[in-house]
Amino acid sequence: MSVAGSYGITINSPLGVREGILTLEVAGRNLSGVLLSDSVSEEFSEGTVYGSNISWEMNLTHPMPLHLVCSANISGNAIDGTIQLGAFGEAIFSGDRI
Numbered sequence: 001m002s003v004a005g006s007y008g009i010t011i012n013s014p015l016g017v018r019e020g021i022l023t024l025e026v027a028g029r030n031l032s033g034v035l036l037s038d039s040v041s042e043e044f045s046e047g048t049v050y051g052s053n054i055s056w057e058m059n060l061t062h063p064m065p066l067h068l069v070c071s072a073n074i075s076g077n078a079i080d081g082t083i084q085l086g087a088f089g090e091a092i093f094s095g096d097r098i
């Protein structure tokens with residue numbers, strides 16, 4: 001099964017819990033997509049796909065500028081991953097395909 005699709009996710013971070021939708025697009029080993037959360041829409045590109053493992057980086061602009069380094073594993077319809085938040089530490093997220 002392709003990792004492409006939309007996932008309803010819950011992000012647990014030192015800054016609180018956030019709900020969002022992560023949409024992934026795959027072309028070969030290239031990953032791109034968008035994260036929608038709290039009326040914020042942040043796009044990313046130049047991510048990578050290795051089987052069921054994915055990774056990408058993105059720049060958050062709201063509520064504050066922050067560079068995020070993300071990685072995840074997709075198993076069936078479930079996604080689990082981490083987000084490096086720079087000086088704010090690490091967040092974990094999980095969710096299911098919607």
